[in-house]
Amino acid sequence: MTVTLALELVLVLLGCGAAWQVAAGGGARQATATGLLGSDFVDISFVAPGPTSPATAPGAATGTYTWDCGRNENGHRNTANIVVAPGFPGQPHHVHDYVGNLSTAVGSTPKTLSAAGTTCGNGDRSTYFWPVLRTVGPMDAGEHAVHGGEIQVPVDVTLTFSGNPRGNVVPMPQQLAGTVGDAVAFTNGPQKAAATWTCSSTPERRTTAYPRCPAGDQVQRVFDFPSCWDGRQVDSESHRAHLVFPSPDGSCARNTFPVPQLRLTVAYGIAPDALFRIDAFEGQNNSPLTDHAFFVNLMPEPLMAKVVDCLNSGQSCQDD
Numbered sequence: 295m296t297v298t299l300a301l302e303l304v305l306v307l308l309g310c311g312a313a314w315q316v317a318a319g320g321g322a323r324q325a326t327a328t329g330l331l332g333s334d335f336v337d338i339s340f341v342a343p344g345p346t347s348p349a350t351a352p353g354a355a356t357g358t359y360t361w362d363c364g365r366n367e368n369g370h371r372n373t374a375n376i377v378v379a380p381g382f383p384g385q386p387h388h389v390h391d392y393v394g395n396l397s398t399a400v401g402s403t404p405k406t407l408s409a410a411g412t413t414c415g416n417g418d419r420s421t422y423f424w425p426v427l428r429t430v431g432p433m434d435a436g437e438h439a440v441h442g443g444e445i446q447v448p449v450d451v452t453l454t455f456s457g458n459p460r461g462n463v464v465p466m467p468q469q470l471a472g473t474v475g476d477a478v479a480f481t482n483g484p485q486k487a488a489a490t491w492t493c494s495s496t497p498e499r500r501t502t503a504y505p506r507c508p509a510g511d512q513v514q515r516v517f518d519f520p521s522c523w524d525g526r527q528v529d530s531e532s533h534r535a536h537l538v539f540p541s542p543d544g545s546c547a548r549n550t551f552p553v554p555q556l557r558l559t560v561a562y563g564i565a566p567d568a569l570f571r572i573d574a575f576e577g578q579n580n581s582p583l584t585d586h587a588f589f590v591n592l593m594p595e596p597l598m599a600k601v602v603d604c605l606n607s608g609q610s611c612q613d614d
Contacts, residue, residue, distance in 0.1 A: 334571075334582050336503040343498040348459045348544040355457025357605040359554070361613045363393040363414040363422065365448040370413075371426060374400040377471045377533055377588045388425060388477075388573045391560075393451055395421040395592065404469055407592055415614040417594060422453065424517065424587035425477075427562060430569040443571065449512060450561040455554035457605035458521070459544035463552045465598045466591045471529040472519045472537055472556065475586030480578040486534075489585035490516040494561060504570065504582045512561040513570070517587040521555035522546035554601055558587055 350356055370392040373384030383400050392398050397410035398421040412419045428443030457463050479487035484502075492500045492514045493507035500516070507513055520539040527536035538550065546552050564570055571580040578584045593601070604611040 334504050334580075335506055335569075336501055338493045338496055338499050338501070338505045338507055341496075341499040341501045341505070344500045348542065350459045351461065354459050354461055355463045355552070355605045356459075356608040357457050357610065359455040359601045359604045359611045359613065361414060361416045361418060361453055363412070363418065363451065363453055365451040366391045366393055366413075367447065368396075368413070369447075370396065370398070371445070372399055374398065374402070375423075375588070376400075376402050376421070377473060377529070377590065385575060388575055389445070390423040391426050391448070392421060392423045393453075395419050395590075398423065404592075407590070417597060419592040419594070420589055421592070422558060422587070422589045424515070424558070424560060425573040425585070427515075427560075427570055427572050429564065430571055446562050446564070446570070448560050449563045450559075452557075452559040452561075454557045454559075455601055455605060456557065457608075458540070458546070458552035458555070460540075460546075461552065462606045463521075463554050463602055464523075465595070465602050466523070466553045466593070467528055468592060468595070469528045470523070470537065470553075470591040471533060472589045472591070473533045473586070474517050474519045474588075475584070477575055477584050477586050478578060479583045480574075480581040484583065487583050488518070489583050490518065491582060491585070492516060502583050506566060507564070509566050511566075513564045514562075515560045515585060517556075517558040517560075517585075519556040519558070519587075519589065521553050522550040523553045524549065525551050554605055556589065558589075 371389050373386060373389055375384055375390070376398060381400060393413050395407050395410050395412055397406055407421065408419060410419060426445045428445050430443045475488040476482055476486035487502065489502045490500050491503065491505045493505050494512040494514055495508065505513060520537045522538045522540050524536045530536040538547070540546050540552070572582065572585055574580045574584050
């Protein structure tokens with residue numbers, strides 16, 4: 295069995311279907327062999343503003359903690375996925391960008407990661423990663439060139455922890471793995487998809503399509519991770535069951551506990567008329583709906599305690 299086939303089997307076991315494909319704007323249609331690059335774009339001015347944040351209960355954790363881990367200026371990229379498929383190199387056309395831990399690679403272990411350096415100014419050794427984004431030229435389009443294009447270095451990567459609108463948060467445990475989005479949403483359907491695209495001047499307008507932004511705006515990918523922990527596991531067979539999303543009012547289900555909620559925002563300086571796309575697995579047509587990201591928490595415990603205190607006390611903390 296080849297490594298590529300093994301990785302594809304992992305995706306199938308995690309719930310990948312193959313009969314239907316889902317357009318970025320929603321709605322299923324029968325699969326085709328051609329790419330959908332053009333129809334995957336939407337003018338951000340046609341996107342309605344999203345819902346407001348849930349109401350905050352008295353005594354809730356209303357603070358925020360923001361820190362700087364760079365924007366992958368050092369070019370740390372590879373095809374590994376140490377959360378979903380540790381030890382496998384991954385498909386060559388599905389490359390990840392990294393910030394945080396400097397050593398994240400195919401052979402990474404908790405021990406090697408904990409001993410490595412970091413791009414984070416506050417000493418956070420966690421690893422954060424997502425598929426690269428590429429701009430696309432005439433030679434990169436079409437059915438037989440779906441993995442071409444120039445990798446774009448983000449102009450900004452923002453990491454922010456928020457509290458919980460219903461009460462206090464507890465610390466994340468060491469090695470807690472987080473997953474947001476579905477890399478096979480184009481065939482799997484939108485149930486686990488969490489792709490969020492927007493423009494820097496209109497962050498309230500969010501879409502599952504690639505956004506056409508006004509001149510001077512940044513294209514932004516927003517990854518809001520789940521934040522209700524089961525209190526027992528740092529990972530699970532599905533890589534989701536141990537850390538789930540809160541309900542719409544922000545409350546965590548029974549027998550789960552609110553931990554700091556991570557928002558990862560990745561921004562790019564892309565011209566309004568440029569075509570771009572994220573790296574994706576075979577059969578996913580580089581759909582924006584497949585956007586996803588991961589983290590493995592390796593914050594030193596004193597730093598995590600500082601984060602929790604900031605959130606629970608309602609402060610707005612900036613830590614470079």
